[in-house]
Amino acid sequence: MSASRRMLHPGAWWIWAIALAATALRTTDALLLGLIAVVVAYVVSARRTDAPWARSFGSFLRLGVIVIVIRVVFQMLFGVRIEGTTLFTIPSVTLPSWAAGVSLGGPVTAEALVDAARQGLRLAVVLLCFGAASSLCSPYRMLRALPSALYEAGVAITVALTFAPQAIIASRQVRDARRLRGRADRGVRAWAGSAMPVLEGALDRSVALAASMDARGYGRRGAIPVARRRGISALMLLGLCLVAVGAYGLLDATAPAVLRLPPFIAGAVALTASLMLSGRGVERTRYRPDPWRSPEWIVSLSGVAALVAIVIAGRTGAVLEPPASPLAVPQLVPVAAAGILVALLPAWLAPRPPAPLEPTLDPRFEVAA
Amino acid sequence: MSGVLAWFLLGFLALVSMALASMGALVVGASAASAASGPCAAPVIGQARVVVVVDDGEGGADHAVATCVVVPRGSKGSLVLAARAARLGTAAPSHAGSGLLCTIDSFPASQCADTGSGSYWANFSGTDGVWNYSSYNPFIRRVCDGDVEGWRYVVQGTGAAGDPQPRLDPASVRPADAWGCDEPSAAPASGGGAGAPGSIDAAAASGSSADASPTADGSPSGSIDPAIGVAGGQGRTGSSGASANDGVDGVDGVDATVLATHAAGGSSGGTALLGAGIVVAIIVVLGAAALVRSRRRA
Structure with missing residues (x-):
């Protein structure tokens, strides 16, 4: 059993989590969203490590609850006045006619x-998916696995990928420090007092990590001639512009067909080409690279299965975004629900993470040895 | 962490049960409105007649159907579509959370899923005799007597004034004796015409304003019972002869029970509930398992 214990390739967990987040973004059905949330929570509880960042899931859960509360409060104050069963009325302000459509206060309906x-739940579940990814795999390993072309943007990527786990670590340290000084470590005042040090500390740590990696050659430019490097930059800029035009055309139903898919595809090709060309000049060796074996395939594909299932359900006419009014009992979309349950498989099929490195402290292990 | 997970689960259960509980209380809203027969009946003080033209954009021009709806004066526009559904006995219109209108009479079946491609219910105002594309929220607007409201389902439209209009002439369905927004005061004019006691000369009453409402015929048509008109603000449609009963016109035979059956029909009974129940059970079991695992670890 212990032989099969290993860290899964971080890319597999990220693909799984991003696919589940994309699944959540396609629906506001409370049943499907709740299913995604518990699937993610169960997999995390089954396969997380004891590393500091592995505790971030609980923080993301809290964040999700806060998101839902804020969304509901904002709906009460500024939201669209949906007609229906009025629960209570808050004082409203009559706005002039040019502000018709904006409401401030008024009847609050069920x-x-x-x-x-x-809608808050949808955002909360997306946050949970990212919390799951960052608590299931090490951010440092994820950095190592990035395509070499992205090394150009090394510092930015290091900060972006490690900020959340660093914030978790920083918040624990700040809390410990407050406790040692005899201050409250719970409640609103403790929050207000520790928010700034935590944010500052997390950013400092991320930047320090990026700097130390930079000093060790991470994000180093390869030996590319200046002219060629400029050409690659131009290609990347062109690709970005084309993708932007194409994305705008795809979103705007009135745009002519020429401005829709063709620039999008051309831009994507240009971007890929520029990334590949710039990556070619970087020479790099990996120390003990993470393998990509069948468990990695199972984990990533199980996440993608959920996404595919919900896309198929949407195409075949299932109602994934139930109307706000009239209220109805949530309808089960069987195809989408089955797909989401497939994403539960990593809880058993992914390899267990290595045991914590403190066996000598545990008397049972001493006996066994 | 485990405590938060428990709260998360609890909140989710509350959400589901809230949706279940408010199912029963659905049938409000529209019951306050009464309705008149096809071509609008005579105007009544305290009420506004609104002609709703709904065109689903399919088939021929006969898909554009005009319905006259009578709602209390000063009602919000949102009451109009609900009252129309109650009058015709069709499913209540459904809205997305943004307030966007998804379906009228359960059309389209895809609900709000196609709005991303520019398909939507376009709203028009036909009060001036031509269809004007409306860029105001029709649901918070206060209705006036004789308003003509048009809805046309546009497939992949532009979301601007050029989108297709309802295939029906708004001038032909607007009541000729419309009072517009300046309806006469509740006190009946003493020096009325040769009509019955208590009748109001609609043309004389609204003649002071430069309203474009075509009241040139000048015939005293709004015969009302001043007692009802003043006391209840409820009134009744003068020509139908049916008694005003709880605000729902007896002629139509459409009342809250019809709405209730439509609301229930939407959820198609037992199998759907069973599926939803299974998923809720899975969610609870998995959530509890995750809770136990994380607690055992900590």
């Missing part, structure tokens, strides 16, 4: 509250 909670 329909509006349920819909706001559903």
Whole structure:
């Protein structure tokens, strides 16, 4: 059993989590969102390590609850006045006619509250998916696995990828420090007092990590001639512009067909080419690279299965975004629900993470040895 | 962490049960409105007649159907579509959380899923005799007597004034004796015409304003019972002869029970509930398992 214990390739967990987040973004159905949330929570509880960042899932859960509460409160104050069963009325302000459509206060209906909670839940579940990814795999290993072309943007990527786990570590240290000084470590005042040091500390740590990696040659430019490097930059800029035009065309139904898919595809090709060309000049060796074996395939594909299932369900006419009014009992979309349950498989099929490195402290292990 | 997970689960359960509980209380809203027969009946003080033209954009021009709806004066526009659904006995219109209108009479079946491609219910105002594309929220607007409201389902439209209009002439369905927004005061004019006692000369009453409402015929048509008109603000449609009963017109035979059956029909009974129940059970079991695992670890 211990032989099969190993860290999964971080890319597999990230693909799994991003696919589940994309699945959550396609629906406001409370049943499907709740299913995604518990699937993610169960997999994390089954396969997380004891590393400091592995505790970040609980923080993301709290963040999700806060998101839902904020969404519901904002709906009460500024939201669209959805007609229906009025629960209570808050004082409203009559706005002039040019501000028609904006409401401030007014009757709060059950329909509006349920819909706001559903939309908050969707965002909360997306956050949970990213919390799961960052608590299931080491951010440092993820950095190592990035394509070499992205090394150009080394510092930015290091900060972006390690900020959340560093914030978790920093918040624990700040809390410990407050405790040692005899201050409260719970409640609103403790929060207000520790928010700034935590943010500052996390950013400092990320930047320090990026700097030390930079000093060791991470993000180093290869030996590319200046002219060629400029050409690659131009190609990347062109690709970005084309992708932007194409994305705008795809979103705007009135755009002519020429401005829709063709620039998008051309831009994507240009971007890929520029990334590949710039990556070619970077020489790099990996120390003990993470392998990509069948468990990695199973984990990543199980996440993608959920996404594919919900896309198929949407195409075949299932209602994934139930109307806010009239209220109805949530309808089960069987195809999408089955797909999401497939994403539960990593809880058993992914390899267990290595045991913590403190066996000598545990008397049972001493006996066994 | 485990405590938060428990709260998360609890909140989710509350959400589901809230949706279940408010199912029963759905059938409000529209019951306050009464309705008149096809071509609008005579105007009544305290009420506004609104002609709703709904065109689903399919088939021929006969898909554009005009319905006259009578709602209390000063009602919000949102009441109009609900009252129309109640009058015709169709499913109540459904809205997305943004307030966007998804379906009228359960059309389209895809609900709000196609709005991303520019398909939507376009709203028009036909009060001036031509269809004007509306860029105001029709649901918070206060209705006036004789308003003509048009809805046309546009497939992949532009979301601007050029989108297709309802295939029906708004001038032909607007009541000729419309009072517009300046309806006469509740006190009946003493020096009325040769009509019945208590009748109001609609043309004389609204003649002071430069309203474009075509009241040139000048015939006293709004015969009302001043007692009802003043006391209840409820009134009744003068020509139908049916008694005003709880605000729902007896002629139509459409009342809250019809709405209730439509609301229930939407959730198609037992199998859907069973599926939802299974998923809720899975969610609870998995969540509890995750809770136990994380607690055992900590």
